[in-house]
Amino acid sequence: MKRWLVFAVGVAMLCRAGGVSAGELVTGADKYKFEPGDKVLVELDFRQCPVGEPPQGFDEVVGAAECVRHGDQMYVAPASAGDLKLYKRVDLGRGDFSIEFTLVPHDSAYAWAVFELYKSSPKGWHAEKAIGALVARMSSKRYCDIFMDGVGKLASLDHCNDRPLHFAIQARRGQYRVYLDGKRLTSVPFSLGEGERVSGFGLIRVRGAAPYEALFGGIRAAKYTEKEASPLPEDLGVKVDTTARGWTLTVPARVLFDFNEFVLKPEARSALDTLAGFIEKNKVRRIIITGYTDNVGSAAYNLRLSLQRAQSVGDYLMYRHEIPAGKLTIVGKGEADPVADNGTEEGRAQNRRVTIELVR
Numbered sequence: 001m002k003r004w005l006v007f008a009v010g011v012a013m014l015c016r017a018g019g020v021s022a023g024e025l026v027t028g029a030d031k032y033k034f035e036p037g038d039k040v041l042v043e044l045d046f047r048q049c050p051v052g053e054p055p056q057g058f059d060e061v062v063g064a065a066e067c068v069r070h071g072d073q074m075y076v077a078p079a080s081a082g083d084l085k086l087y088k089r090v091d092l093g094r095g096d097f098s099i100e101f102t103l104v105p106h107d108s109a110y111a112w113a114v115f116e117l118y119k120s121s122p123k124g125w126h127a128e129k130a131i132g133a134l135v136a137r138m139s140s141k142r143y144c145d146i147f148m149d150g151v152g153k154l155a156s157l158d159h160c161n162d163r164p165l166h167f168a169i170q171a172r173r174g175q176y177r178v179y180l181d182g183k184r185l186t187s188v189p190f191s192l193g194e195g196e197r198v199s200g201f202g203l204i205r206v207r208g209a210a211p212y213e214a215l216f217g218g219i220r221a222a223k224y225t226e227k228e229a230s231p232l233p234e235d236l237g238v239k240v241d242t243t244a245r246g247w248t249l250t251v252p253a254r255v256l257f258d259f260n261e262f263v264l265k266p267e268a269r270s271a272l273d274t275l276a277g278f279i280e281k282n283k284v285r286r287i288i289i290t291g292y293t294d295n296v297g298s299a300a301y302n303l304r305l306s307l308q309r310a311q312s313v314g315d316y317l318m319y320r321h322e323i324p325a326g327k328l329t330i331v332g333k334g335e336a337d338p339v340a341d342n343g344t345e346e347g348r349a350q351n352r353r354v355t356i357e358l359v360r
Contacts, residue, residue, distance in 0.1 A: 307332025
């Protein structure tokens with residue numbers, strides 16, 4: 001019995017020390033960071049609003065509101081214990097938009113701050129919600145719980161009193177995403193009925209017991225002028241970078257070729273089929289395929305091998321997926337431009353790669 005106990009403890013110590021790894025959990029919260037829309041439609045920062053004056057820029061205000069200063073920033077706050085509803089009408093279409101705002105919980109014994117997104121309706125532009133409301137429940141002048149109607153609790157925060165909380169909303173690729181301080185909290189499906197459009201949003205304080213329990217500011221709504229590219233499956237090992245011209249896909253050579261070979265492996269075809277779907281969906285006008293090697297072997301040999309590998313990828317895309325030859329540029333760079341240390345096997349494996357630059 002004692003031997004089994006010693007063995008169990010030994011395994012536990014190995015796991016903690018990294019000798020046994022169950023694998024790292026990577027989630028959307030780790031991978032995706034908020035990026036705002038580039039075409040601004042609404043921006044309200046209240047810098048021109050004197051303290052104590054009613055705010056400007058909303059289409060409808062229900063309840064008492066005034067501009068206040070907190071630190072070096074201006075906000076809008078409820079000026080009474082009653083509910084406050086701030087409505088902003090803006091046509092955001094059917095998707096590809098972002099909305100940002102900052103909430104500062106201020107000495108709230110118990111109050112709710114609510115964000116609502118509205119859709120066009122015969123009943124009125126803010127009569128129907130486009131999706132479940134986002135709710136920040138502030139209590140005990142210290143704790144904040146973040147909920148979404150129909151989804152549940154998204155986050156719990158301690159010491160949130162007088163702390164600016166930056167919320168952001170995205171509607172892209174049929175998804176509705178919620179971010180807090182740049183980190184994604186959730187992503188749920190988002191769709192509208194035929195002919196429906198997002199017509200605006202509301203910032204609301206309810207169940208308040210005193211004035212100034214919730215401060216709203218930094219309000220910004222924007223559209224994205226470029227469609228968002230669909231991510232590639234993680235098991236391909238492909239890295240996707242967004243550039244000023246489009247995207248760069250980096251494919252490890254092991255995904256496509258056996259060592260020192262330039263003929264595509266059978267399993268490489270399914271990977272390239274997925275990449276071709278990405279290319280066709282994003283309708284690029286130019287594709288630059290570049291091969292790279294490590295520094296093992298002569299520079300001349302490596303240059304030729306890198307060019308042959310890039311050509312193999314280009315030929316497959318051209319003949320299998322009918323991508324016009326005029327769109328393709330084939331480049332071999334050999335051992336140039338290493339991205340890792342060629343002094344280690346791991347580094348050499350990273351340097352053996354094919355990049356596919358997609359130019360919009």
